[in-house]
Amino acid sequence: MTSQSASVAVTQIAGGLALSPLLIGVTQQAKARLQGRRGAGPLQPYRELRRLWGKSGVDVEGTTFVYRLAPVIVAAAMGAAILLVPIATGAPRLGVGQDALVLxxxxxxxxxAVCIAAWDTSNGFALQGASRDLTLSVFVEAALVLSLAVAALVAGTTDLSGVIAGTAGGHLWTTPALALGGVAFALVIVAETGRQPVDNPDTHLELTMIYEGPVLEYAGRDQAYLQWALAARHWVVLVLAAQVFLPHPVGTWWQLALLPVSLGLLCIALAVTETVLAKMRILLVPRLIGVGAAVALLGIVTWLVETA
Amino acid sequence: MTVLVISGLLGIAVGGLLCLHADSLAAGFITQTVGALALGAAGLSALVSGETWGASFTSELTPHAGIDGLTGVFLLTLALVACPALVFASSYVAKTRRGRLTGVLTAAFLLSLIGVLCARDALSFLFLWELMTLVPAAIILAGPATESARRTVFTYVAITHLGGAGTWIALLLLAHEGAIGNSTALSEGSSVQAVIAVAAIIGFGTKAGLMPMHVWLPRAHPIAPAPISALMSGVMVAVAAYGLVRVLVDWIGTAPSWIGATVLILGGLSALGGITYALFQNDLKRLLAYSTVEHLGIVALGLGACLLLRQHGADAWAAFALGAALLHTVNHSVFKALLFLGAGTFERATGGLELDRLGGLLRRMPWSGGAFLIGCLAIAGMPLLNGFTSEWLTLQALLHVPAYAGVWDGALGAVALAALAGTMALAVLCFVKVIGLVLLGPTRRTGVADAVEPPPAMRGALVALAGACFVLGTIPGLLFPLLVGLAPWPLTGDVPSRPGLDLPGTGTLPTVGLLVVVGGLGALLWIARGSRRAAPSPSWACGQRVESPLLWSSAGFTKPLRLVLEAVLRPEREIETTTLGGVVQHVSYEGRVPHLIDVHLYRPVSAGALVAASWARRLQSGRLGTYVGYLIALVVVLLVAVRVGAIG
Incomplete structure (x- = not known):
């Protein structure tokens, strides 16, 4: 392992584990400013994690190990995802490969894991959130796989490190397929991070919750794991957006240097969409994301025509 | 090898005979297990060593039998399913006359399945193929003789025989052209090749349950006894996939791309349609049968990708796609057998499989419930278990169709990729529902609260299959290169044989690495989570206790999807409100998702056939004079036709 790849690996692990809550914090802070509030500062998610860490967990009566294990599995899966998604081209494989479809x-x-835990509690609100989340995921997953497929076809590999290399530099400006894939991926980001217009992260009304619904019963460290996992989910999709679908330079060091800028811009973009868009009617969301999937499909066709 | 094969066949046959006597019923099943195990070992050795045993394929019409690598894969699959299923049966099947008959017929069923796999000529293949179709019908009829069972058997036999005509046409034409075992006999794009391909897709596709030929499958699989359901859904459909691979990938030579495209379209339709209808089922076994349609659709997606890639000269990826399809067949057999046997266990323990009336079985039956949970996670395509490995491979194969196959086929591959991604997400929704309604939450019926673990034989079979899901999910890379090597075209470069999957042009699927990372992180987090807990509290529902009328049902959980897909699925609902003096007394609600292929394809056809039959019946008066009249009229018409020169 060269010093370069070692430093990329360290940045990737440390950044993913420690800095991902900052993404949520920056987004919330930017949103507060846009809405004319002072905001709690970008470090608020850390304070919440510390508060939750000190509290005791609560088991719901009549639940099984499924309920107790779910937050751990969610956090472990997202931890593996952080190891899987490279932050720059030189990133070494950290034992879990770097395949887009494994992600x-x-x-x-x-x-x-979250949704079967919802069944374990038999809580109606949790199940409502779970059934909505899984319904949307049908369309989100199609859009996710198709948009990653666009990038993989352009780069000639599904290895994410190779994809970052294959889309670096001027590719974005000369390949319309990537731009179309980027549009689809933007919708995937909004859905995967649970932001408006798909979901409302600030809601306190159970009936409107999607992601917050299934985790309603958790407290203490369980809840801390789940909140961190949500932050890690932000990290994974935003890093992919920054290093694949946004313009990014060729060299590893340049990519590393520009990553914070791209991530910051993406957080602000999320804050802007959250501010200007209202939450959609839940049944219209699949249509929106379906359109995203269709755009990604169009991207693939564009690429096919271009290379034929 | 000869010893293994002969002892295997003898074991199954002797086991079947032992089942004739009530006292040796269990021993009979165990003897059959040993036989199946020996045949599985023979299959494995044929696969690993690459040697063949017995005759090779011939277009002659004299009986030949032999085993090669591809047969080996399916013999291995058969053993993986049949051994646990037979052990399960040894304590599941009652020592009644019916049970003894089931035991004997199970042996016959197994022998016919093995026979189809080992047949090396068209005639014995077709004979055993028909036997394989008829024996399960006999097993179902040997069970409780209800009106609906008889109707189902009629549908099953009718549709599989109509479709089976395709198998006959394909095999006999292949034999006629001398193409059995000889992929150079048919020229690319010839009309004979087209007829054979279409006939094979219809014939084997019907047996595999590909949409729209699948209608018999969700009816017939659930009503058989659980071990037989496992064999039907685990092995019989796999044998159909075997037929598809033999004919389409090997014997017809290089197929024009429309054949691959057809298989891809049927596969995508079956995958999406199968899982969508599975979602709206209310009976566990029927849901599982629909999911069989889905998984054979995924296998067909792999095969379609293989044919398209091969047509466009991407031989390496075509072989990977074939390996993906074969691996998915093996994986599907294992988890589907597990789930069907689990369903049988639950039915025995609780007296019913209506999804809304189970619940909480993980607490009541930790071993069987835990194994069933693993099966559900595997079938939902969760990483670390076997379903994900082959679905990942199929996704990769479909992703590489656009990379190699030109604009039109490439676009089709991209659509199929989206369909498979959607299918996998729908499978998560479907099996989250199954896990929740069957295993978790409060018990929803009095019978369920008294459920106890089954005898060790049944429990052991379930746990062994769950272990197989885990092992196949951890070391797919040891099996995959062998499956890739079965491609009948020469390959350059080797697939490395290591536990994970490492294909060129992918970011690799290191199964062991994932297991270590997710397991290790999970263990760390579990320790860090500590043991400080507040007193257990009731689930929060705005201050209301969660009581059984408030529990979520199958229909409720799938309602968002039903609403989203309303325009496609056309669900029906009826609400009747009884009022008395302006006060609502009673509200009855009924909702269902009609099966559109039944309604719009099969019902008009069968109604038309009945109308045609009633017309034809008018001609059959039964009087001799009328028939003589018909003959004279025919002779006169023929004479007139000769006279005017229309014939002759």
Missing amino acids: AGLLALSRL
Whole structure:
């Protein structure tokens, strides 16, 4: 392992584990400023994690090990996802490979764990959130796989490190397929991070919750794991967006240097969409994301025509 | 090898005979297990060593039998399913006359399945194929003789025989052209090749349950006894996939791309349609049968990708796609057998499989429930278990179709990729529902609260299959290169034989690495989580206690999807409200998702057939004079036709 790849690996692990809550914090802070509030500062998610860490967990009566194990599985799956998604081209493989489609599997695993825990509690609100989340995931997963497929076809590999290299530099400007894939991926980001117009992260009304619904019963460290996992989910999809679908330079060091800028811009973009868009009617969301999948499909066709 | 094969066949046959006597029923099943095990070993050795045993394929019409690598894969699959299923049966099947008959017929069923796999000529293949179709019908009829069982058997036999005509046409034409075992006999794009391909897709596709030929499958699989359901859904459909592979990938030579495209479209339709209808089922076994349609659809997606890639000269990825399809067949057999046997256990323990009336079985039956949970996670395509490995491979194969196969086929591959991604997410929704309604939450019926673990034989079979799901999910890379090597075209470069999957142009699926990372992180987090807990509290529902009328049902959980897909699925609902003096007394609600292929394809056809039959019946008066009249009329018409020169 060269010094370069070692430093990329260290940045990737430390950044993913420690800095991912910052992404949520920056987004919330930017949103507060846009809405004319002072906001709690970008470090608020850390304070919440510390508060939750000190509290005791609560077991729901009549639940099994499924309920107790779910937060651990969710956090472990997202931890593996952080190891899987490289932050720059020189990133070494950290034991879990770097395959784009394995990432889709890990995201599905964390979703499933939360949803079966919802069944374990038999809480109506939790199940409502779970059934909505899984319904949307049908369309989100299709859009995710198709948009990653666009990038993989352009780069000629599904290895994410190779994808970052294959889309670096001027590719974005000369390959319309990537831009179309980026549009689809933007919708995937909004859905996977549970942001408006798909979901409302600030809601306190059970009936409107999607992601917050299934985790309603958790407290203490369990809840801390789940909140961190949500932050890790932000990290994974935003890093992919920054290093694949946004313009990024060729060299590893340049990529590392520009990553914070891209991530910051993406957080602000999320804050802007959250501010200007209202939450959609839940049954219209599949249509929106379905359109995203269709755009990604169009991207693949564009690429096919271009290379034919 | 000869010793293994002969002892295997003898074991199954002797086991079947032992089942004739009530006292030796269990021993009979165990002897059959030993036989199946020996044949599985023979299959494995054929697969690993690459040697063949017995005759090779011939277009002659004299009986030949032999084993090669591809047969080996399916013999291995058969053993993986049959051994646990037979051990399960040894304590599941009652020592009644019916039970003894089931035991004997199970042996016959196994022998016919093995026979189809080992047949090396068209005639014995077709004979055993028909036997394989008829024996399960006999097993179902040997069970409780209800009106609905008889109707189901009629549907099953009718549709599989109509479809089976395709198998006959394909095999006999292949034999006629001398193409059995000889992929150079048919020229690319010839009309004979097209007829054979279409006939094979219809014939084997019907047996595999590909949409729209699947209608018999969700009806017939659930009503058989659990071990037989496991064999039907685990092995019989796999044998159909075997037929598809033999004919389409090997014997017809290089197939024009429309054949691959057809298989891909049927596969995508079956995968999406199968899992969508599975979602809306209310009976566990029926849900599982629909999911069989889904998984054979995924196998067909792999095969379609293989044919398209081969047509476009991407031989390496075509072989990977074939390996993906074969691996998925093996994986599907294992988890589907587990789930069907689990369903049988639950039915025995609780007296019913209506999804809304089970619940909490993981607490009541930790071993069987835990094994069933693993099966559900595997079938939902969760990483670390076997379903994910082959679905990942199939996704990769489909992703490489656009990379190699030109604009039109490439676009089709991309659509199929989206369909498979959607299918996998729908499978998560479906099996989250199954896990929740069957294993978790409060018990929803009095019978369920008294459920106890089954005898050790049944429990052991379930746990062994769950272990197989885990092992196959951890070391797919040891099996996959062998499956890739079965491709009948020469390959350059080797697939490395290591536990994980490492294909060129992918980011690898290191199964062991994932297991270590997710397991290790999970263990760390579990320790860090500590043991400080507040007193258990009731689930929060706005201050209300969660009581049984408030529990979520199968229909409720799938309602968002039903609403989203309303335009496609056309669900029906009826609400009747009884009021008395302006006060609502009673509200009855009924909702269902009609099966559109039944309603719009099969019902008009069968109604048309009945109308045609009633017309034809008018001609059959039964009087001799009328028939003589018909003959004279025919002779006159023929004479007139000759006279005017229309014939002759």
